[in-house]
Amino acid sequence: MIQRPLAIRGGLVAFPSEGEVRAADLLIQDGRIAAIVAPGAALPEEAELVGANDRLIMPGLVNAHTHSHLAIAKGVSRAWTLELHLHNGPWTGGGQNLADRHLLAQASAAEMLLKGCTACYDLVLELPHPSPDGMFATAAGYLDAGMRAVVAPMLADRTFWQAIPGLRDALPDHARAEIDTIRMAGVDANLEACERMLREWPHDRSWVRPGLAPTIPLHCSDAFWTGARALANAHGAPMHAHLAESKIQAIAGRARYGMSLTAHLDALGILGPDFTAAHGIWLDDADLELLARRGCSVAHNPSSNFRLGSGIANVPAMVAAGVRVGLGSDACSCSDHQNLFEVMRLACYLSRTASFDPDDWLSPRDVFEMATCGSARALGLHEITGDIRPGLAADLVFLDLGSVNFTPLNDPLYQLVFAEEGRSITRVMVGGRTVVEDGRLTTIDYPALRARLNDRAREIFAANAPRKEMLAAIEPFVKHFCVGLAQGRIELAESVAP
Numbered sequence: 001m002i003q004r005p006l007a008i009r010g011g012l013v014a015f016p017s018e019g020e021v022r023a024a025d026l027l028i029q030d031g032r033i034a035a036i037v038a039p040g041a042a043l044p045e046e047a048e049l050v051g052a053n054d055r056l057i058m059p060g061l062v063n064a065h066t067h068s069h070l071a072i073a074k075g076v077s078r079a080w081t082l083e084l085h086l087h088n089g090p091w092t093g094g095g096q097n098l099a100d101r102h103l104l105a106q107a108s109a110a111e112m113l114l115k116g117c118t119a120c121y122d123l124v125l126e127l128p129h130p131s132p133d134g135m136f137a138t139a140a141g142y143l144d145a146g147m148r149a150v151v152a153p154m155l156a157d158r159t160f161w162q163a164i165p166g167l168r169d170a171l172p173d174h175a176r177a178e179i180d181t182i183r184m185a186g187v188d189a190n191l192e193a194c195e196r197m198l199r200e201w202p203h204d205r206s207w208v209r210p211g212l213a214p215t216i217p218l219h220c221s222d223a224f225w226t227g228a229r230a231l232a233n234a235h236g237a238p239m240h241a242h243l244a245e246s247k248i249q250a251i252a253g254r255a256r257y258g259m260s261l262t263a264h265l266d267a268l269g270i271l272g273p274d275f276t277a278a279h280g281i282w283l284d285d286a287d288l289e290l291l292a293r294r295g296c297s298v299a300h301n302p303s304s305n306f307r308l309g310s311g312i313a314n315v316p317a318m319v320a321a322g323v324r325v326g327l328g329s330d331a332c333s334c335s336d337h338q339n340l341f342e343v344m345r346l347a348c349y350l351s352r353t354a355s356f357d358p359d360d361w362l363s364p365r366d367v368f369e370m371a372t373c374g375s376a377r378a379l380g381l382h383e384i385t386g387d388i389r390p391g392l393a394a395d396l397v398f399l400d401l402g403s404v405n406f407t408p409l410n411d412p413l414y415q416l417v418f419a420e421e422g423r424s425i426t427r428v429m430v431g432g433r434t435v436v437e438d439g440r441l442t443t444i445d446y447p448a449l450r451a452r453l454n455d456r457a458r459e460i461f462a463a464n465a466p467r468k469e470m471l472a473a474i475e476p477f478v479k480h481f482c483v484g485l486a487q488g489r490i491e492l493a494e495s496v497a498p
Contacts, residue, residue, distance in 0.1 A: 005029045006394075006432060007043045011052030012401070012412055016059060016372040017387050019365035021412040026057070028394040031431035035390060054402055056412055059388050060118025060395035060430065061340035062375035064299035065240070065278045065328025067154075068108040068122045068138060069093050069101075072457050073333035082246045082308045083482040085334055086160040088471055090182055091464040092333055093125050100456060101126075101134045105141025105149075107453050110444050111338040112147065115422040116397040118430045119148035119386075121276065121299070121328070121379050123213040123240060126153065129185035132197040139201075139208040146435040146443045148395070150379045152211035152240050153194060155228060156184050156219035161478075163218040164248065165255050165492050170481045175474045191227045198235035206384055207431075211238040216245075217261045218252055225268050232274065238380045239270065240299075243277035246310045247486045250282035255492035262287035271296055276378045278328065279304075280318070281311040292322035297378035300370070302346040303337070304330030315347065315362060316354050326375030327367065344371050344417050364417035398427040 006028035013024040013036070027035040027043050037043065073092045077085060085092075096104070105122070112120060122142075126134045130153030142149040161168045161179045168176060194212060201210050212228050214220040220228075232239050244250050244261055253261035262283060265271055273295035280298045283291070291298065300315055318325055327347055329338045344367045351362035376386025385395045399406070399416070403424035406415050428436035435443050461468075484490035 003030055003432060005034070005044055005047040006050050007047035008050045008052050008057065008396075010039070011055040011057045011398070013388060014056060014058040014368070014413060014416065015388050016369045017389070019369065019413075021056070026388070026394075028432045031394055031433070033388060033390050033392055033394050036388070052398060054400065055426065056399040056401055056406070056416065057388075058116075058397050058399065058416065059372050059386060060397055060428065061116050061371050062326065062379060062381070062386050063112060063117050063120035063329050063338065063340055064276065064297070064326030064375035064378040065301055065330055066108065066120050066122055066338060067093075067124065067331035068104045068141075069096060069125050070331035070333040071104045071107040071111075072096075072100075072453065072460065073331070074336060077307070077333045080308065080334075081482065082310050083160070083164070083248055084475060084479060085308060087475060087478050088468070089125075089160070090127070091461070091468040091471060094127055094467070095460045095464045096126075098131075098134055098137055100460075101137035102141040102144075103449070103452060103456065105138045106145055106444060106449055108338060109142050109145035109147045110441055110446060110449060113145065113428055113436050113441060114425070114439070115339045115341065116425050116428060117338065117340050118395040118397070118428065119376065119379060119381060121150045121152065121211070121240060121375075123152050123154050123215070125215075128183060129190045130155065130193050130197070132193060132200060135197050135210065136202055139203050139210075143203055143208050144443065145441075146430050146433060148381065148385060148430065149208045150211045150238060150381070151208060152213035152238075153197070154213045154215040155190050155194070155224065156215050157187050157190065157221055157224050158219045159184055160219070163216065164252050164482070166490070167478070167481055171474065171477050175477055178470050178474060187221065187224045187227060190224065191231060194228070194231055198231060198237055209380075210235075211240055213240045216242045216249065217265060218249060218256060222268060225265070225270055229268070229270050238274040238276065240276045240278065241265075243280055244282040244287070245279035246308075247282055248482055251485060252492065260284065260287055262290055266290055266294065274380060276326070279310065279313065281305055281313045285317070285321070288318055288321035288323055295324070297324040297326055297374070299326050299328040299375070299378055300347060301328045301330040301335070301343075302350050303335040303343055306346070307334050307336065312350050312353055314354050316351050316360050319362075319366070324374060324377055325370050326378035327371040328375070339422055340371050341421050344368065348417055364414050368413065368417055394429055394432040396429045397425060399424040400426050
């Protein structure tokens with residue numbers, strides 16, 4: 001169906017690739033930006049007028065790293081490091097059924113759209129291995145909400161306790177017996193499911209497309225990695241992994257492979273322009289040079305990094321090395337929100353810990369570009385969304401310049417990054433279609449979604465209670481080993497293993 005063109009007049013427009021805000025009018029045709037003109041310039045008479053007086057118009061934010069299966073787990077994480085978060089994963093993210101895939105994608109989309117995010121990279125866990133129907137249902141959840149997404153199953157053939165060298169052996173006998181009941185499917189079962197998913201993908205890939213996410217290098221055998229890379233190449237699917245997120249991962253990687261995790265992935269032929277590394281806190285200069293040379297992206301997740309005590313990623317060093325950077329919220333269980341405004345502000349602040357020289361800090365212009373253009377590149381959607389220019393989709397967010405965050409209006413871009421938290425949003429468009437208006441979702445019955453999500457949370461966590469109790473009893477042993485490893489009180493013998 002041919003849509004009536006829209007003429008958006010009277011607003012200020014934020015252009016992330018140009019790093020500036022200026023008055024401009026926009027013509028939207030068939031869901032795309034057809035023209036950007038000076039205020040009041042001629043536009044087709046048949047165009048429907050969308051008034052934008054006293055509004056700041058920006059491209060929709062793009063979330064480069066999240067996990068919809070953990071939308072159910074807000075408020076459950078305690079004082080957990082990354083390793084304790086992974087240890088508790090079987091009860092915080094397990095026990096979900098096929099219908100939950102759609103429900104949790106809708107819950108994630110609802111929060112992101114209400115907070116001005118119009119596309120995301122979603123790494124979805126199903127145990128013991130992904131199912132094509134589960135990934136199709138996740139994608140349908142985003143599509144029904146009117147949001148773009150890359151949906152990537154999280155893949156592993158080793159459990160967390162098997163992945164960290166020495167961890168399983170350091171546990172008491174009864175604890176080893178308990179965690180040995182939790183198993184991952186083998187390489188063949190995982191890759192067969194992924195091949196079918198990629199081959200039979202039923203959705204419009206300009207809106208929702210599939211990817212592959214071998215979750216953490218240590219959690220996947222070399223045969224798994226190379227098999228996933230072959231599938232990605234054959235089907236044109238992007239790849240995404242958590243890389244050097246914690247000090248323990250960096251230490252364990254060198255013990256297992258005799259080199260950094262980044263170097264090991266490169267030796268396997270994994271790195272390339274379609275590869276996104278999440279976090280990258282414990283990357284050294286050689287790693288950054290390698291990622292830049294291969295054209296990889298990094299998804300920077302400052303909220304999660306802080307929440308889990310993983311460290312502070314040196315994003316200015318990434319930028320200086322030529323690495324492409326996007327911004328992500330990470331999961332609700334380890335970030336507590338899906339708010340890219342908060343992520344932008346925190347990314348800007350944290351860059352100031354890397355240097356005493358203000359010239360080295362990330363600017364609001366830098367992080368705004370990361371949260372839009374940079375994240376869109378990480379998703380492989382940069383020819384569709386992430387900026388305001390002719391030919392791109394009309395994925396737009398309207399902010400009320402009369403809100404307290406922009407009063408007085410001194411510098412719209414600085415105030416967008418430093419003062420805004422999403423409460424000034426009056427309208428969100430995706431593909432020229434209004435999906436949020438006056439703080440209300442137009443595509444999702446939010447009261448019904450909320451009721452169903454609360455019901456499922458109670459049901460799932462009640463069913464997972466025995467596993468939660470079992471893992472809580474083992475947690476002190478895992479904590480002792482991992483903290484000792486990070487502090488240097490425990491050393492790993494180097495042993496290269498596939």
